[in-house]
Amino acid sequence: MERALSARLRTVPTSTAETVLRALGVERFAINALRLLAGAEAIAGPARTLRFLPARADFVSPKGKLQRGLIDSLREGEILVIDALGTLDAAALGDMLAGRAKALGAAGVVVDGVVRDVAGLRAMGLTVHARGAYPTPSPGRLMPWECDVPIQCGGVLIFPGDYVIADLDGVVVVPAALAEEVARRGQAMNADDEISQRLLAEGRPLDQAYPLPPEAKAPPEAKAGA
Amino acid sequence: MERALSARLRTVPTSTAETVLRALGVERFAINALRLLAGAEAIAGPARTLRFLPARADFVSPKGKLQRGLIDSLREGEILVIDALGTLDAAALGDMLAGRAKALGAAGVVVDGVVRDVAGLRAMGLTVHARGAYPTPSPGRLMPWECDVPIQCGGVLIFPGDYVIADLDGVVVVPAALAEEVARRGQAMNADDEISQRLLAEGRPLDQAYPLPPEAKAPPEAKAGA
């Protein structure tokens, strides 16, 4: 069911998800300041989470392997969301860990920080949203601290199991309890939006095309099946 | 005539227009901080203008439909220039209004702010320069306030009817009264620049190729016909 839900959410643009979430009373769910560095223009899936803390030379962390363990445990379709504290000079992900995530079928990675090996990431086709790239890796500057806990990413709260939709407009967090509703309403809006775009392409003025007049709306079955 | 002038200006790179405008004594005409998000690498056309103000919950604007009306009134080849106050968390344009602008033949949109539905904008081929993308629309955060008046965009003054040239180097505002002269001199420079590039490609040192020695310059008819 999780995969079917992800597949439906992947057809919902973040701008549409935004409209639905706002109608449902949720605010502060759009992650800003990241860019699509590699992979697909649109992804959706349930979140796994990882949180870094800054490293300090006098402290040897007992959690050094936390990130590797988390990545080895990724399941198909999941999206790894990393709070790397917005750090710009220490890459929270490189092409080796990304290669493992890809092999396990992860749908993508969202990093509040930077990554490295962008050429490799593009070659393997893993979708990555991040603040940018930097050649230096994280050890010595950042240390993995916890995973599968609520974290912040780009100023947005995300729980493990929340859904993430990411496209060219940005990254949107969909609370798990609302994901089915966002998929349902979002796909209905997709059906209407398609009609609106067709009407606009035919030369209709805005008031006749968007929002759709009731009589022009897609029939319920089109929306259900979208 | 307006269309012919736009077509000629479209062949003039912003860097060349810059040189001409500076020679004509105009400064502060290059809009910074925007990026090409969708559409063609080079556009030119006369400007229509729209200005937003911040929204406030206690004020219901009587001008809610101003933006839609303006977009419904766009004519072929025009470029819509929007002062959205540099706002990064409220999209001043989405794919519906953009769809209407495209259907009417608008040449592009320049936004001092952000847009949404970048995937849709790319699909329809409308050229958009903006500060970036964000999934949240403007209502509740920005409200359309006036159109077809002088506005600021990216720190540059623009009057309705001024010409806009936009390419990969940025966006340049050409005052209406200078547009013919910019086209004329710009195309002449294009002809010379082409010769310079050919000479450079043949291995000439800079002093023999750029600026062009008088004897190497394009003949007047080549420049006129350029």
Add this chain to the structure above:
Amino acid sequence: MERALSARLRTVPTSTAETVLRALGVERFAINALRLLAGAEAIAGPARTLRFLPARADFVSPKGKLQRGLIDSLREGEILVIDALGTLDAAALGDMLAGRAKALGAAGVVVDGVVRDVAGLRAMGLTVHARGAYPTPSPGRLMPWECDVPIQCGGVLIFPGDYVIADLDGVVVVPAALAEEVARRGQAMNADDEISQRLLAEGRPLDQAYPLPPEAKAPPEAKAGA
């Protein structure tokens, strides 16, 4: 030999060069804040350097032709590194000087500042890393001051003759005395990394693939020949 070394370094990603340099005790060699605007995804070559100072109306520089002279003197495979003081509103390079550099076989240009004529730069295929683009040229705002001297670029010290590697992760300065060692160790790491990626693609967990267990490492001859 210089060309052979450049060719080997071009196969070493900046992220790998980073790892080697750090192991060799060098820090502060990765240039941040630049983007690949035109050309090849990966370049490497020895640096030539140029430094600008701000222009001032009361001072007529005797060094006006310094930049042109430097560019006319570029040799095949060299990378021109420019300290344009991070200036965002005055282009330190345009398509004419770039055309000459290209004709002479320069491998690329790295600018702590902006360039113009990006469309032209892309057309000619010269690789350019810079902070961005702006249509206004440098005269009147910046003046060339010295060349072939140690400079800063993006907060990193670079001597003429140091090697530069630039790819999608950023720009790395390799001290001349370490370049052979970076090429040697970097290519060895490439050979191992390829095996790691293959193992990951086959579904191995991270601990069996990266870092490579000793028995899985590439044989010395593969590394030498890489």
Add this chain to the structure above:
Amino acid sequence: MERALSARLRTVPTSTAETVLRALGVERFAINALRLLAGAEAIAGPARTLRFLPARADFVSPKGKLQRGLIDSLREGEILVIDALGTLDAAALGDMLAGRAKALGAAGVVVDGVVRDVAGLRAMGLTVHARGAYPTPSPGRLMPWECDVPIQCGGVLIFPGDYVIADLDGVVVVPAALAEEVARRGQAMNADDEISQRLLAEGRPLDQAYPLPPEAKAPPEAKAGA
């Protein structure tokens, strides 16, 4: 009455006004990014507004004297709010125009931009909130365009006649229709807050001091007379 209202609002900290306004359903009224450069730690008064546009060498504005006329028309207790487009390199106010405003009894100036003559402003005691200081004046870079109209300042909508409260926490716009209510509730909160602070100073834990338990609240007459 206006002066009495201003005097009451001046006793209401922006943080308290914020709480009241939010309770009244108004959002987006706190101006960010400005600093107190000169004058009193707390001011309040009705707003007069001025809006600049960027200057352009080819356009001679017929409105050159607009700013001077507006300042000559200021009345005692008013606060001049200026949209200078956030411009950092052109001062929207200097000590001459400020001297006139001071002589007329203006309560202060709030500038989305910079000012000059900070030493003079401090000497005359006019309260000024701005983004900073810069020695260059605005002519040639900015031109006054309209006054006594709705404007944006720091991303906030302000109408002429709205009240402004400015203190060390920032600048808050109080819609005219809500000013009496903000003064009333704000002063009541002041009375309670004073009691809370006394209780805290006496060593009470937070739950016994803030929010005030009902039985500790100031009597209505104390609040009315506050």
Add this chain to the structure above:
Amino acid sequence: MERALSARLRTVPTSTAETVLRALGVERFAINALRLLAGAEAIAGPARTLRFLPARADFVSPKGKLQRGLIDSLREGEILVIDALGTLDAAALGDMLAGRAKALGAAGVVVDGVVRDVAGLRAMGLTVHARGAYPTPSPGRLMPWECDVPIQCGGVLIFPGDYVIADLDGVVVVPAALAEEVARRGQAMNADDEISQRLLAEGRPLDQAYPLPPEAKAPPEAKAGA
């Protein structure tokens, strides 16, 4: 003993503590981007920690009283260090919670974020370092999540019980295990630095005054007693 140590560390400037920590092999301990908003020019004491997460309308936190409880538990001389995620539009501390902290004898508060009621904070004399001030409080935007755990603040790792020194140069985190050594060496350096300054004031050139020639150094007993 803790109080005596704090008192000694308070005499050690952050710049001196920096020199000692670096000599001890610790890096990345200086918090940047904060300013002294209220209180004493120099403080030192053991850290208590608090971490916020972003709030989200669909999640009612069971930890709403965490921050109040932590502040009620502060002991004399402690410094509260808050990770408010660098948020600029939601105050992580106001004058009520600050009033309680002050009454309990806290030495100060360090916030990676903003505070409100700066006038009140100054009046009560609590020392506060933060990114700035904003009138809006945190509820609805940030929620307290954990306390007395390792956190990041301004990019620096801090454990509860580490010592904090804060002065006009910034905020430095001193690992608990090194605090005694930093106090010892720091006070010795203070004694020498005083002699250096006296020699400089007398007109000695740098090489005779700083670093101090061995024969001019303070006697061990002066250092011990400093």
Add this chain to the structure above:
Amino acid sequence: MERALSARLRTVPTSTAETVLRALGVERFAINALRLLAGAEAIAGPARTLRFLPARADFVSPKGKLQRGLIDSLREGEILVIDALGTLDAAALGDMLAGRAKALGAAGVVVDGVVRDVAGLRAMGLTVHARGAYPTPSPGRLMPWECDVPIQCGGVLIFPGDYVIADLDGVVVVPAALAEEVARRGQAMNADDEISQRLLAEGRPLDQAYPLPPEAKAPPEAKAGA
């Protein structure tokens, strides 16, 4: 004569010097982004210059003592101008070098970067304009490279011997050849400005007070003697 000229320039606000320099055709002379961290509200004097480059672990500079030598050579009334590359995490000056500069009678220091020991700088009364403070010193991050040569500071060109005026509005570079003229015209403007301020304080409207009507101007002897 140099000291007399400095004394006269110290009475000329940067905003007035700006007006004179612009009238003399000089642009790009106002240094932005620095703040007054310690010392007097207004200083003026001839510049000595120092330029840093980034440090790199593989290069041991032969110029390690350059900065100390320069400071030991400062003469009374001089202002040390430092290009520290805008670096925010490495202090280009501390209280020891500052103490020597103070003892030699230097009028101040202007740093395109940060300093440390602000408390000490304030105590000794040396005037310092810089981007801010940071406890870490420059060795290992920056190295002194040249002195008494033309440098950039805050985007402005400055030659040794140019005059610097610094006050609460910022820092202005006065080319040496224009310093006498700036002093002369600036003091004349001071005399007129004083009259304007008196007229404004008496209640005159702007047009009767600023610019001064010819008949109200200060007599030539007042200006000469100003």
